[in-house]
Amino acid sequence: MRHLSVQHAARRSVPGPVLLVVAHGSRDPRHAATVHALAGRLRVLRPELRVETGFLDFDSPAVPGLLDRLALEGVREVVALPLLLTRAFHAKADIPAVLREARARHPYLLIRQAEVLGPSPLLVEALERRLYEAGLRAADRASTGIVLASAGSSDPEAAAVIAGVARExxxxxxxxxxxxxxxxxxxxxxxxxxxxxxAEGVRRIAVAPYVIAPGFLPDRIANGAREGGADVLAPVLGAAPELARLLLRRYDERVTVAGPVPVSA
Incomplete structure (x- = not known):
């Protein structure tokens, strides 16, 4: 039994591929601060895992330059995890294009793209956490209507996913x-x-932003909540613990496809 315990401990100490959190980026400094706070939570949950953050636009480090640096350091495997709630243009086009270009520059660097975060029960848990932080109580559920407010996308698949999350x-x-x-x-x-x-007679209305970080569109959601007369406005998801657990789950799922399963957080 002791021998098995030693083997298990050894497996835990072996780091997996670098986890690269890929965020869109924003001119709003709150966006990058939120992304870095989330990455910090990941490092606490899994200290043996190297976690990096890269941005597609506005903020630094940019994803291409970060991948170049990792390759020069001798890193051989990276899991690129889109910090996105739905599969829309960035997940389907922008990020794959950036990763393809990096693979062409560094053919010995194995780069795998993980799935987007949503939908997931963990995101619903995070939404409810934020609603309770904003003042709702469990006893308010039967009398409260929720507006699940997302950034929006021209991709019909993404809009359908949001509608499905609301129904479920x-x-x-x-x-x-x-x-x-x-x-x-x-x-x-x-x-x-x-x-x-x-107009349907709902007594209490709460707006739950289905967005990760503050910025222009989340501010538009907040303004809409005030303009419409919502009773409660929850904060954005931010560095919620449920979101951090979900990121590690998506990382583990992607690593599992092509190699040993890392130990879950």
Whole structure:
């Protein structure tokens, strides 16, 4: 038994591929600060794992330069994990293109792209955490309508996923209603979803931003919540512990496809 315990401990000490968190980037400094805070939480949960953050635009380090540096350091495996809640343009086009170019520059660097974060029950747990932090109570569920407000995308698959999350959350969560809304590209807007629920006689309405970091579109969601007269506005997901666990889960899933399973957090 002691021999098995020693072997297990040895397996835990072996780091896996570098985890590269790929964020979009923003002119708003709160965005990068949130991404780095989330990466810090990952390092606490799994200290043996090397975690890097890279950005597609606006912030540094840029993903291409970061991959170049990792290759020069002798890193041989990277799991690129999109910090995205749905599979839209960035996950389908932007990130794969950047990774293909890096593979061409560094043919001995194995780069694998992980799945996006959503949908996942852990995201719903994080949404509910933020709602409770904003003042809702478990006893409020039956009388509260939720507006699940996302950034929005012109990709119909992404919009359908948000609508599906809203339906499932209503089915399992016990809320009076859960309706999707979007800050861009797709309707309804946050304020219109709030007003529609109010017109249906919902007594208490809360807006739950389905976004990770602050920025222009999350601010639009917040303004829409105020304009529509919502009773509660939750913070963005940010560096929620559930989000950190989900990132490690997506990393583990991608590593499992092509190699040994890392120890879960």
């Amino acid at each position: 959350w209503r089915r399992t969560g016990g809320w009076r209603a859960v309706r999707p809304a979007f800050a861009s590209a797709t309707l309804p807007r946050t304020e219109d979803a709030v007003r529609a629920l109010r």
